[in-house]
Amino acid sequence: MTAFKEQYSKEIQNQEIKSNKRTLKGFMWLFGLLFMIWLFTMEGLFVVDAHIMTMAFIITAAVCVPVAIIGIRNKLGAGWIKYYFLISICAVSGIVAALLSFHATFVYVLPLLFAIQYKNKKILWFTYILDIVVMAFSMLFGFYYGLCDLNVILASNHTREWYIENSMNGYLTMQMYENPVANILIYGEVPRAGILLVFTVMLKYTIMSCHDDEVRIAELTYRMDTDGLTGIASKDKFDDLAQKYYPYVKHVSVIFWDIDNLKNINDEYGHDAGNKAVQVLAAIMFGKTTERIKAFRYGSDEFIMIVENPDATETQTIIETVRKDLAGENLGFDISATVGCATGKGNEINKLVKMADALMYNNKIQNKGDSNA
Structure with missing residues (x-):
């Protein structure tokens, strides 16, 4: 509030x-x-x-x-x-x-x-x-x-x-x-x-x-536009921008994050701990947002960041800083997140989200939850 x-x-x-x-x-x-x-x-x-x-x-x-x-x-x-x-x-x-x-x-x-x-x-x-x-x-x-x-x-x-x-x-x-x-x-x-x-x-x-x-x-x-738990933009807000705004942006990068082992955190430490993990990642992502960079909670443990017209290294820099900040959190339990990224034209935003999601999923399988994908 x-x-x-x-x-x-x-x-x-x-x-x-x-x-x-x-x-x-x-x-x-x-x-x-x-x-x-x-x-x-x-x-x-x-x-x-x-x-x-x-x-x-x-x-x-x-x-x-x-x-x-x-x-x-x-x-x-x-x-x-x-x-x-x-x-x-x-x-x-x-x-x-x-x-x-x-x-x-x-x-x-x-x-x-x-x-x-x-x-x-x-x-x-x-x-x-x-x-x-x-x-x-x-x-x-x-x-x-x-x-x-x-x-x-x-x-x-x-x-x-x-x-x-x-x-x-x-x-x-x-x-x-x-x-x-x-x-x-x-x-x-x-x-x-x-x-x-x-x-x-x-x-x-x-x-x-x-x-x-x-x-x-x-x-x-x-x-409607804001996720109640984290305070960042909701999936409804993303869907609205994906229809009315991002198709008119020349290029976008989609960074898809998924918190590792959230179910295990909930089972072992309680749902408050799981909510805290979600809030921490959201807060770190929100700290990287600008006029060109937006963060959204896409699902229970899934988040996406959209970078408008990124330069050659900007997306990778964002990923590295988010992972570094996440690793520095002391919550009393381990927290990590797997990431996938896709870049393309703004009018292909929904396709890029699916690509980034698929890459994230493949990285999660290959690395077994290791966020170094």
């Missing part, structure tokens, strides 16, 4: 890197959208104050620059990256909402959508809290410097300050709050925060469901 936890943690790290890459793509889409809106505004296609739109675009671009630098340098594995990205997207959503007001009401949802892909409740709640804090400042800033909500009624594109100035000149006769901060926080912030809360809770349930499913699938996959 320790090996499973290590494998699962490694997979979680890989998924986080993938999520960071998707977040970067999201930033690109958002920046591209704002750029297009800015261009259309400059051309007069959108009824938005050009100065305000330009300000929103420039500030957003400034926030996106460090994000782009991180993406270019491909430093996406650090744990702090996701938090920086989420803080940045909250900042961008706050800026856009503050300056564009009713044109960007749903922008506050974006940080939550970015956060959900990390499939972590803590990250989701972190983003929600940050989002509502940013929303409070955004609404206050937008009230004074962003597009005024009166534009919805009057079909204009002015700020609050413009309406105040014109009302003083007699163009508008309506009462305005001298201190609107409380009204904004109570009647604007609270309802939106409540809506985002419901949205966040539903996303949390989605995360929990996805996470539980992924853990179950990962554990089932691990159990």
Whole structure:
């Protein structure tokens, strides 16, 4: 189970890197959208104050620059990256909402959508809290410097300050709050925060469901791919690779191992001793594995090692080091293993296994259990 936890943690790290890459793509889409809106505004296609739109675009671009630098340098594995990205997207959503007001009401949802892909409740709640804090400042800033909500009624594109100035000149006769901060926080912030809360809770349930499913699938996959006694890859895993992977490898060497006299060890010293012998050989073989070298438990006392594209002496070197390490084990009883080896094309992997098995069997007969075959 320790090996499973290590494998699962490694997979979680890989998924986080993938999520960071998707977040970067999201930033690109958002920046591209704002750029297009800015261009259309400059051309007069959108009824938005050009100065305000330009300000929103420039500030957003400034926030996106460090994000782009991180993406270019491909430093996406650090744990702090996701938090920086989420803080940045909250900042961008706050800026856009503050300056564009009713044109960007749903922008506050974006940080939550970015956060959900990390499939972590803590990250989701972190983003929600940050989002509502940013929303409070955004609404206050937008009230004074962003597009005024009166534009919805009057079909204009002015700020609050413009309406105040014109009302003083007699163009508008309506009462305005001298201190609107409380009204904004109570009647604007609270309802939106409540809506985002419901949205966040539903996303949390989605995360929990996805996470539980992924853990179950990962554990089932691990159990299917891993031999329970030794912790190395199982025969099922080998059969899967023999069908889907090794046929596309140019050359492979198959090293077939069989523990000598395992039945006698079980009878004389007990099954725990026999299991220990199996585990020791598996551990030695696993210590030789790399990206190109894999070890599998093929049967009760049978193991195979697959070497991808071996050089002239690599296979023999592996055999010698495994035998040397096995001879150095002090288990309270003698342990040895007979070996057979076959090399050929990857698309003949099953044929090579049979050849290596046959050679191992012949060596066992000729040497009567001597592992010097």
